[in-house]
Each structure stands twice: as structure tokens, then as C-alpha cells.
Amino acid sequence: MQLNLKKNKASKQLLWIGIVSIVMFFGGLTSAYIVRKAEGGWLEFEMPVWFTISTVAIVVSSALLLFAAQNVKAGKSGTSLLLGTLLLGILFSFSQIQGWGDLVAQGVYLTGEGSNASGSFIYAITLMHLLHLIGGLIALTITTIKSKIGKYTKDNYLGIHLVSIYWHFLGLLWLYLFLFFTYS
Amino acid sequence: MSEHHKETFLTKYVFSLDHKMIAKQFLITGMFMGVIGMLMSILFRLQLSNPGESFAVLEFFLGEKWAPGGVLDPNIYLALVTMHGTILIFWVLTAGLTGTFANFLIPLQIGARDMASGFMNMLSYWFFFAATIVLLYSLFVESGPAAAGWTIYPPLSALPQAIPGSGLGQDLWLIAITLFVVSSLLGGLNYIVTILNMRTKGMTMSRLPLTIWALLIVAILGVLSFPVLLSCALLLIFDRSFGTSFYLSDIIINGEALHNTGGSPILFEHLFWFLGHPEVYIILLPALGIVSEVISVNSRKPIFGYKAMVGALILIAFLSFVVWGHHMFITGMDPFLGSVFTFTTLLIAIPSAVKVFNYLATLWRANIRFTPAMLFAIGFVSTFITGGLTGIILGDSALDINVHDTYFVVGHFHIVMGLSAIYGMLAGVYHWFPKMYGRMMNKKLGYFHFWVTFISAYGVFFPMHFLGLAGLPRRYYTNSAFPMFDGLSDINEVITFFAIIGGLVQLLFIFNFFYSIFKGTKATENPWGSNTLEWTTPVERIHGNWPGEIPTVERWAYDYSKPGADQDFVPQNVPLKEGETEH
Known part of the structure; x- marks a missing residue:
């Protein structure tokens, strides 16, 4: 039991330190954005509506995951709520791709003639966030399956706890990026 | 209760989860890469001391293509310089040094059976191994390996058509470094969590050996700075492969204007050096930790100022994040900003001086045992001072501008970072070899190795300061194109002479290392009385x-x-006697 607690604590720390390094990664990208923007020659454009839908999807998914974790802690099943989170995560990914389509329709390109660093940054940064989120989707899928086959109990829900920390972090990261792109 | 279990050849030597075996894997891979990196430096030194002359050895290693008639081709010269820097900085002094000693010492010195995650640890080595294979493979591609310098400044690194080395070689370099960063992050996460959670009973943070403190801080530095290198490389990959304009602007190649507008190579430098400077300390801090331990053991005295040593490590690590601009004084930086970076840079002299003072105070009136490890540790103190002093000159923007990108800089960083870290690593290998392999290394060969290394290393890097003061630029293929540098050719010959001697004597060390693994005298449990x-x-x-x-x-x-x-x-596990107070 003692060893288990130690291991749980270590796994959580591993995840948190991993999150710190992801923060540094996006910190690097967004500060590059600020420095580049300050140099001028910056194309201004509207954020696609699909990105707002992304924001709603990920916030609601986080809420569902919160309830799922609470259910499991209370000894109830969290499977359906986990499944809901997963589906909203997929919706998020879909809306990101739609958002890129909207940007292209507006004439904002990643590359080539007529492209501008402002657009390239949006594509590069949102793509990187999406790649991290796909990692989260894989983790969520595994957690949902494990929940379905009854692997989690009210004394043993480390998997859900870890996936929650990561997923909420991805949500916050998206909120930061969304507000950053909209208001910076 | 024993944790030991049956092992097959594969699980013991190849896919090992044992931190001690993984440490040896890092060490031997690092040594292998070290030999290659060193050989490269000797090859390009031949060109620098004897420009345009024919050497059979060049043709032997580089072939008819890169050394036609035994004369070094300018493109491969740049590639060799790039790969020498990349290999020594990342492969030898980051993975070879930290990978070896963090893996080996953390569980052993904190009293843990293994790392928090043995699997992640194994993965860390195999990512490193994959990175090594990719990097080595790039040596053999048609257009040659990357040639934009280890700092891969755009546009040279961003335009595949710029020079031969900007092509496939640069792509492979970027892949290798990405794998390398993943390896470092996996390792670093593990080191931090292990040190924070797995210490044995009684091992409070204030009782941690300084090696562990140094390795902990290095791991934190790595976790914070390597992701920024990745973000920097990511944008470079976009520019190279997808045609974006993050770092590129208004470039004309062969009369044809590229579409890129608005990009800034200075942006790259900011991102790069935000990693690049902490990287210097990622290299140096493990050596500081190792040297603290070796000096204390072989002085038979407690390390002087333990808390100050820890404080100095933390301060150096913190400051390393706010000094990156001193690599960029000549980029047209606002002089006021330059003075801010000068101030933060010179602040590093304070914790560095604390460390040197404490080393000297530990040695003062000590009952010193001059083992090979101790000699290298004292050698470290020497290079840390001589290299550190020129750092004060380069950290000052007004002075730096005069010697920027000259051999003065090459001399400075090779002494303070290259030699110091190598000495720390060698001190560590000599000191912990008995624990790694259960045998002793040959002492006489060790002494010979130290003295020849010490003299030839200063012989190589000390004269470079004079070359730099005379204005000789670094990275140039030939020193004979400008009559004003003709008078410096003798110095270049001396440097190459010492480089060859210094290189050869490392082979003696490698012989000693492998011979001792099998034939060295058997070690006792605690040969140094540690x-x-x-x-x-x-x-x-x-x-x-x-x-x-x-x-x-x-x-x-x-x-x-x-x-x-x-x-x-x-020893740390002996209880205090009755009435005995803790230090």
C-alpha cells in the first residue's frame, strides 16, 4: 500500500513535470509569435467560428470528465461520461480541421505566395496542440475501455486521475491559445 | 529481500531496465561518439594549420570525394565543424555525461533500487541510440552531413538548396536532434521524480550528495529548455519543408527571388539561445557535482560550504535563463538591452566564484590523495578559472563586439565548457569505474593520460585567444586568404600539433578503460574510503x-x-555515536 501510494505520487509528478515542458514548448512558440508580430508586416484576420466551437467542445468535455472522475471516486461507473468526453474530444479535432478550412477560404495560407507569418503561426501552433490532444484521445480511449471492463474502483482510479490532469491541461492550453490569438 | 532476478543476455546487456547498465550504455555510446568527434576536429585542424596541403589521412577518412588528392574540400570542412560541435555538445557532454552519471549515481546515492520508471529509462537510451544512428547515417549521404554549424542558423539551415550540407544532411540532423530531445526529456523527467520520491529513509534534501543536487538541477534545466529548442526547430522544419517564412525574408538565389517575406533569422537566434545558454550549464553542472564529490573524497575533508555550493548551483541555473542575449550582441541589439544582458551575464561570476573559492578552501591544507580522478578534478578547477575569466570579457557587450566570432570565443568556450566538462566526466569515470565494473583502472596510465591531456589541451586552446585578439575569424575554411593573418600560421601549427597529441592520448584512456573492464585488478567494495x-x-x-x-x-x-x-x-549509513553532533 505504502509502495503504491509512492508510485501514484511519482506518476502524478512525472505528468506534471511533463506538462511543464509542454508549457515551455508553447511558451517558446507564442513568444516567437509576439516577437515576430512586433516586427510588422503582419496580416490581421478573423478567427474562424469553428475555433469557437472547438472552445465550447473542449470546455464541456472537461466538465464531463470532472463528473466522470467524481462518479468513479464515489464508487459509481464513469464509462458513459468518459465516452462523452472522448466524443467531444473528437468533435474538437474535427472543428480544428474545419477551422483550418475556414482560414484557407479567408485567404490565410500556411505557406506559398500570399502567405504571412501570422497565418503560418496559427497553423503551426494549432497543429502542435492537436497532436498533443491526439495523445490525450488515445489515453482517453484506453481509460474508457478500462472503465467499461471495470478496472477502476473507488480505491484505484489513478488512470482516470492522470488522464483528467492531462485533459484539463489541454483544455486550458487551448483556452490560452484561443484568447492569445484573438486578443494579442 | 533481494530484488535481483534472472536475466538473459538481451535483458542484461541490450534492453536492460537496470539503471547501472543503462548508464554504461550511455557512457560507451558517448565515448564512441567522442572518438568520432575528436577525429573530426583533428581532420579540420590539419586544414587550418596547413591550408591546401595534401594529407593521406584526409583522403583515407573522407575519400576521393571530400578530400580530392588529400586536400580537404571546403564543404566538408564546414560539415566537420558542425558535426564536431553537435557530437561533442549533445552526444558526449549532454547524453554521455548526464546520461551516464545521472543513471548510475541517482539510485545508488539516494538509496533506491532503481529509477522511478525503469522502462522510461530504457526508452531514453533507445531514443538516444536511434538519434545516434540517424546522425551517423547523415555522414554517409550523397550531399554530406549538416554544415550550418551546431547552432544551425538560418538561412543556411532553412534553405535546402543553399549549400550541399543544407540538404538531406540538415534534415537528418533535425530528426536526430528531435530524437535526442525526446531522450533527454524522458531521462530528465525520470531523474527529477526519482530524486524527489525515492530517497531512502533519512536521506533528506540537506543530506544529498552534491552530485545529486547538480543532477537534479540539470534535469530541471533540461525539462525547461529543451522544449524551447524543439519549438525553434519546429518552425525551422516548417520553413525548410513547407515553405513558411518564420525565419526567411527577401532571399535571392541564382538571380531568382524566393517568395519568403517578413521572416527574421534573429527570431531564430532568440529561440535558439534561450535553450542554447542553459545547455552550457546542462553540460557544466554535472561536472561541478562530480568534482565536488571527487575533491572532497580525495582531500579527506568535508566539502567547504555545502549550502553555499547548493545555492550557487541554483543561482547559476536560474541566471542561465536570463543571459541568452550575450550570444547576440552584434545582431543590432538595442545597446540598453545589451547592457541588461551584460549585467545578468556578469552576475554569473558570483556563484561561479563561490564554487571556485569553496573548491580551493576544501583543498587548503587537505591530506590530498592524487588519484587520476583527483587530478582531473583539480584540472577542472583550473580550466573553470581560466575559461571563466575570459567569459567576463565576452559577457561585456562593449568588449565582446571586438572579438565576437573570432578564435577568442572558440578558446573561451572550449576551456570553460568543453575541457571543464570533459575533465569532470573523466574524473567521474576514474572515480566510479570500480563501482561500475568491479575492477580498478590502471593508475600509471591514468597519470600519463592526465598530464598529456592537461598540457596538450592548454596547448590547443590557450593560443587561440591570441589568434582571436589578432582578429582571426572562426569557422573560416582557410587562414591564408588574408595576408594580415600570415603571421599567425605558426600558432596554428602549434595548435594542430597539440590537438594531435591530445587526441592520441585519449586512445590510451580508451585502452585503459576496456582493458581494465576485463583485466584490471579487482576492486574492493569501497576503494576510495568514500x-x-x-x-x-x-x-x-x-x-x-x-x-x-x-x-x-x-x-x-x-x-x-x-x-x-x-x-x-x-559512511552515511553509520548512526551518530552517542554525543556526536551532525557536522
Whole structure:
């Protein structure tokens, strides 16, 4: 039991330190954005509506995951709520791709003639966030399956706890990026 | 209770989860890469001392294509310089040094059976191995390896058509470094979590050996700075492969204007050096930790100012994040901003001086045992001072502008970072070899190795300061194109002479290393009379480190020559005697 607690604590720390390094990664990208923007020659454009839908999807998914974790802690099943989170995560990914389509329709390109660093940054940064989120989707899928086959109990829900920390972090990261792109 | 279990050849030597075996994998891969990196430097030194002359050795290693008639081709010259820097900085002094000693020492010195995650640890090595294969492969591609310098400044690195090395070689370089960063992050996460969670009973943070403090801080630096390198490389990959304009602007190649507008190579430098400077300390801090331990053990004295040593490590690490601009004084930086970076840079002199003072105070009136490890540790103190002093000149923007991108800089960083870290690494290898392999390295060969290395290394890098003051630029293929540098050719010959001697003597070390693994005299459990926990483990390697219970820690690691003690060292697991106070 003692060893288990130690291991749980270590796994959580591993995840948190991993999150710190992801923060540094996006910190690097967004500060590059600020420095580049300050140099001028910056194309201004509207954020696609699909990105707002992304924001709603990920916030609601986080809420569902919160309830799922609470259910499991209370000894109830969290499977359906986990499944809901997963589906909203997929919706998020879909809306990101739609958002890129909207940007292209507006004439904002990643590359080539007529492209501008402002657009390239949006594509590069949102793509990187999406790649991290796909990692989260894989983790969520595994957690949902494990929940379905009854692997989690009210004394043993480390998997859900870890996936929650990561997923909420991805949500916050998206909120930061969304507000950053909209208001910076 | 023993944690040891049956192992097959594959699980023991190849896909090992044992931190000690993984440490050896890092060490031997690092040494292998070290030989290649060193050989490259000797090849391009031949060109620098004897420009345009034919050498059979060049043709032997580089072939007819890159050394036609035995004369070094300019493109491969740049590639060799780039790969030498990349290999030494990342492969030898980051992975070879930290990978070896963090893996080996962390569980042993904190009293843990293994790392928090043995699997992640194994993965860390295999990512490193994959990175090594990709990097080595790039040496053999048609257009040659990357040639934009280890700092891969755009546009040279961003335009595949710029020079031969900007093509496939640069792509492979970027892939290799990405794999390398993943390896470093996996390792670093593991080191931090292991140190924070897996310490044995009694091993409080204030009783941690300084090696562990240094490795902890290095891991934190890595986790914070390597992701920024990745973000920097990511944008570069976009520019190279997808045609974006993050770093590129208004470029004309062969009369044809590229579409890129608005990009800024200075942006790259900011991102790059935000990693690049902490990287210097990622290289240096493990050496500082190792040297603290080796000096204390072989002085038979407690390390002077333990808390100040820890404080200095933390301060150096913190400052390393706010000094990156000193690499960019000549980029047209606002002079006021330059003065801010000058100020933060010069602040680093304070914790560095604290460390040097404490090393000297530990050595002062000590009962010194001049083992090869101790000689290299003292050698470290020497290079840390001589290299550090020129750092004060380069950290000052007004002075730096005069010698920027000259051999003065090459001399400075090779002494303060290259030599110091290598000496720390060699001190560590000589010191912990008995624990790694259960045998002793040959002492006489060790002495010979030290003195020849020490003299030839200064012979190489000390004269470079004069070349730099005379204005000789670094990275140039030839020194003979400008008559004003003709008078410097003798100095270049001296440098190459010492480089060859210094290189050859490393082969002697490698011979000593491998010979001693099989034929060295058998080591005892604690040959140096050392206090730290690793010396309480049996000579025979077992997975799990201690055959019985893990020892508990009763005191700090530096009770050497303690008044009232029976012998001149008291291991950390020996309880305090009645009436004995902690240090």
C-alpha cells in the first residue's frame, strides 16, 4: 500500500513535470509569435467560428470528465461520461480541421505566395496542440475501455486521475491559445 | 529481500531496465561518439594549420570525394565543424555525461533500487541510440552531413538548396536532434521524480550528495529548455519543408527571388539561445557535482560550504535563463538591452566564484590523495578559472563586439565548457569505474593520460585567444586568404600539433578503460574510503543494488576526518555515536 501510494505520487509528478515542458514548448512558440508580430508586416484576420466551437467542445468535455472522475471516486461507473468526453474530444479535432478550412477560404495560407507569418503561426501552433490532444484521445480511449471492463474502483482510479490532469491541461492550453490569438 | 532476478543476455546487456547498465550504455555510446568527434576536429585542424596541403589521412577518412588528392574540400570542412560541435555538445557532454552519471549515481546515492520508471529509462537510451544512428547515417549521404554549424542558423539551415550540407544532411540532423530531445526529456523527467520520491529513509534534501543536487538541477534545466529548442526547430522544419517564412525574408538565389517575406533569422537566434545558454550549464553542472564529490573524497575533508555550493548551483541555473542575449550582441541589439544582458551575464561570476573559492578552501591544507580522478578534478578547477575569466570579457557587450566570432570565443568556450566538462566526466569515470565494473583502472596510465591531456589541451586552446585578439575569424575554411593573418600560421601549427597529441592520448584512456573492464585488478567494495551510499553495495552488480534492506541514512555525505571518529571517513549509513553532533 505504502509502495503504491509512492508510485501514484511519482506518476502524478512525472505528468506534471511533463506538462511543464509542454508549457515551455508553447511558451517558446507564442513568444516567437509576439516577437515576430512586433516586427510588422503582419496580416490581421478573423478567427474562424469553428475555433469557437472547438472552445465550447473542449470546455464541456472537461466538465464531463470532472463528473466522470467524481462518479468513479464515489464508487459509481464513469464509462458513459468518459465516452462523452472522448466524443467531444473528437468533435474538437474535427472543428480544428474545419477551422483550418475556414482560414484557407479567408485567404490565410500556411505557406506559398500570399502567405504571412501570422497565418503560418496559427497553423503551426494549432497543429502542435492537436497532436498533443491526439495523445490525450488515445489515453482517453484506453481509460474508457478500462472503465467499461471495470478496472477502476473507488480505491484505484489513478488512470482516470492522470488522464483528467492531462485533459484539463489541454483544455486550458487551448483556452490560452484561443484568447492569445484573438486578443494579442 | 533481494530484488535481483534472472536475466538473459538481451535483458542484461541490450534492453536492460537496470539503471547501472543503462548508464554504461550511455557512457560507451558517448565515448564512441567522442572518438568520432575528436577525429573530426583533428581532420579540420590539419586544414587550418596547413591550408591546401595534401594529407593521406584526409583522403583515407573522407575519400576521393571530400578530400580530392588529400586536400580537404571546403564543404566538408564546414560539415566537420558542425558535426564536431553537435557530437561533442549533445552526444558526449549532454547524453554521455548526464546520461551516464545521472543513471548510475541517482539510485545508488539516494538509496533506491532503481529509477522511478525503469522502462522510461530504457526508452531514453533507445531514443538516444536511434538519434545516434540517424546522425551517423547523415555522414554517409550523397550531399554530406549538416554544415550550418551546431547552432544551425538560418538561412543556411532553412534553405535546402543553399549549400550541399543544407540538404538531406540538415534534415537528418533535425530528426536526430528531435530524437535526442525526446531522450533527454524522458531521462530528465525520470531523474527529477526519482530524486524527489525515492530517497531512502533519512536521506533528506540537506543530506544529498552534491552530485545529486547538480543532477537534479540539470534535469530541471533540461525539462525547461529543451522544449524551447524543439519549438525553434519546429518552425525551422516548417520553413525548410513547407515553405513558411518564420525565419526567411527577401532571399535571392541564382538571380531568382524566393517568395519568403517578413521572416527574421534573429527570431531564430532568440529561440535558439534561450535553450542554447542553459545547455552550457546542462553540460557544466554535472561536472561541478562530480568534482565536488571527487575533491572532497580525495582531500579527506568535508566539502567547504555545502549550502553555499547548493545555492550557487541554483543561482547559476536560474541566471542561465536570463543571459541568452550575450550570444547576440552584434545582431543590432538595442545597446540598453545589451547592457541588461551584460549585467545578468556578469552576475554569473558570483556563484561561479563561490564554487571556485569553496573548491580551493576544501583543498587548503587537505591530506590530498592524487588519484587520476583527483587530478582531473583539480584540472577542472583550473580550466573553470581560466575559461571563466575570459567569459567576463565576452559577457561585456562593449568588449565582446571586438572579438565576437573570432578564435577568442572558440578558446573561451572550449576551456570553460568543453575541457571543464570533459575533465569532470573523466574524473567521474576514474572515480566510479570500480563501482561500475568491479575492477580498478590502471593508475600509471591514468597519470600519463592526465598530464598529456592537461598540457596538450592548454596547448590547443590557450593560443587561440591570441589568434582571436589578432582578429582571426572562426569557422573560416582557410587562414591564408588574408595576408594580415600570415603571421599567425605558426600558432596554428602549434595548435594542430597539440590537438594531435591530445587526441592520441585519449586512445590510451580508451585502452585503459576496456582493458581494465576485463583485466584490471579487482576492486574492493569501497576503494576510495568514500561516504556515499553507492560504496555500501556489493562489488558484484545486482539489479536492485543492495542484496538486503536498503541502508538508511544517518548523516550527511561529507564526514571526512571528523574529530572523534575511528577512521578518516564515516559512511552515511553509520548512526551518530552517542554525543556526536551532525557536522
